[in-house]
Amino acid sequence: MKIGDQAPTFSLPDTDGAEHGPDGVTVVVFTCNHCPYALGWHERLLQVARDYPQVTFLAINPNDAERYPADSAEAMRKRVEADGGWPIPYLRDESQEVARGYDAKTTPDVFVLDADVRVRYRGAPDEDYRAPLCAEWLREALDAVLRGDEPERPETEPVGCSIKWK
Amino acid sequence: MKVELLWWEGCPSYPETLDDLNRVLAEEGVEAEVELVEVETDEQACAERFPGSPTIRLDGADALPVAEAEPFSLTCRVYRLRDGRISATPDPEDLREAVRRVK
Numbered sequence: 001m002k003i004g005d006q007a008p009t010f011s012l013p014d015t016d017g018a019e020h021g022p023d024g025v026t027v028v029v030f031t032c033n034h035c036p037y038a039l040g041w042h043e044r045l046l047q048v049a050r051d052y053p054q055v056t057f058l059a060i061n062p063n064d065a066e067r068y069p070a071d072s073a074e075a076m077r078k079r080v081e082a083d084g085g086w087p088i089p090y091l092r093d094e095s096q097e098v099a100r101g102y103d104a105k106t107t108p109d110v111f112v113l114d115a116d117v118r119v120r121y122r123g124a125p126d127e128d129y130r131a132p133l134c135a136e137w138l139r140e141a142l143d144a145v146l147r148g149d150e151p152e153r154p155e156t157e158p159v160g161c162s163i164k165w166k
Numbered sequence: 167m168k169v170e171l172l173w174w175e176g177c178p179s180y181p182e183t184l185d186d187l188n189r190v191l192a193e194e195g196v197e198a199e200v201e202l203v204e205v206e207t208d209e210q211a212c213a214e215r216f217p218g219s220p221t222i223r224l225d226g227a228d229a230l231p232v233a234e235a236e237p238f239s240l241t242c243r244v245y246r247l248r249d250g251r252i253s254a255t256p257d258p259e260d261l262r263e264a265v266r267r268v269k
Contacts, residue, residue, distance in 0.1 A: 036179075036244045036254040067208070067239065130251055161242040162176035 001103045003154045007117050008101035012060060014089035015077040025145055026056040027138070028111040030104040030163065032063045033079055034070040037160035038107040040129035045108070048125075048135045049088045052142055057088040062099035063107070063164040071164070099163055106160035112141045112151070120145045123156030167225060167268055169198045174205050174219035177242035179254035183220040186258045194265050211238045218243030220255065222264070229264035230256055 001007065007028075011019045022028070029045055031038045049057040065072035073092045080086050093099050102111060112121035121141030126133040141151040171187060173180035184200060191198055205216045218241045222229040230245070247257045 034244070035242050036252050037242070039244065040252045040254075068241065069237075130247070130253055159178065164176075 001101075001119055001122070003119055003122065005119050007111065007113050007119050008098065009117055010098045010101070012058075012091035012093055012098060014091050015073070015080045018089070020058055020089045020091055022058070022113055022117050023056045024115050025054070025142070026058060026113040026117075027052075027142070028102065028113065029057070029059045030062055030099055030102070030107055030109045031059050032061050032068075032071050032107040032161070032164075033075055034068065035107045035161035037129050041108050041125050041135070044133070044135045045110075045125055045138075046087055048138055048142070051139075052146075054146070055142060058091055059086070059088055060091045060093050060098060061107075062093035062096045062104065064096075064166045065094075066166070068164050096163075096166060104158075104163055106158045106162060108160050109158040109163075110138055112138070112145055114145050121151050121154055122158070124159050129159070167196055167198045167265075168201070168223075169196075170201045170203055170223040170226075172203045172205055172214060172216055172219065172221040172223065174211075174216075174240050174242075176240060177219040177254065179242065180220040183222070183255045186255065187222060187261060190258055190261045190265055194262065194269060196265060196269050205240065208239055211240055214238070216240075222256070222261065224264060224268040229268075230260055 011021045013019055061071055063071035076090050080090055110125055114120050125135035125138045137156055144151040205211050216238050217232050245253045245256045247253045
């Protein structure tokens with residue numbers, strides 16, 4: 001999927017069974033429970049969600065839970081519960097159709113969609129999951145989209161663990 | 167000393183780990199060539215008792231043993247740096263301590 005393409009819409013269940021999909025300007029993050037890159041970027045992505053309450057944030061776990069039980073729906077529910085809840089829904093893509101539709105590569109892999117569900121940014125949250133950064137690349141893209149502009153840096157290389165396909 | 171670096175292509179961290187390992191070996195005066203072992207299947211992961219990529223073995227033993235029983239599979243290993251940050255690579259100072267224990 002290229003920048004400017006229409007992204008697939010979807011409806012996926014969160015850890016409580018409620019369905020969610022893109023709604024207005026939306027950030028879609030493919031992520032998981034066990035990847036060090038996803039874990040390293042997790043808190044700063046949640047902080048972006050807190051800082052942009054006008055944006056819909058959706059975290060999606062597409063990994064094959066049969067081979068990777070740490071990514072099962074039950075493990076996702078327990079993680080959210082252990083964290084005392086998340087400010088964003090954590091969705092299960094059991095069929096992996098959404099991940100395939102987005103051509104997601106890694107966890108994490110971040111997509112910013114505009115209100116017309118077109119892709120305006122795709123890639124990593126920032127340059128380094130271990131550095132003291134705050135998801136600048138994602139924030140820059142969101143600021144541009146919310147202004148109605150094109151992001152100056154619309155695409156970066158997603159960095160992380162490969163998605164565990166069935 | 168026999169030094170092995172087991173890696174899986176689904177995790178991009180092994181080149182950085184190899185650099186760290188070679189640097190630590192050189193600084194510790196250990197003349198050993200790192201043997202790269204690619205783990206490609208779940209069956210191989212079980213046979214190699216591979217808890218994730220990257221895994222370093224010194225004389226056949228995991229340089230940084232996992233604290234609890236981890237399933238053996240094609241996955242990325244989660245390390246903690248000494249300051250507590252999550253990392254896809256081991257803290258170089260932990261590698262140094264491991265090398266010193268074995269040499």
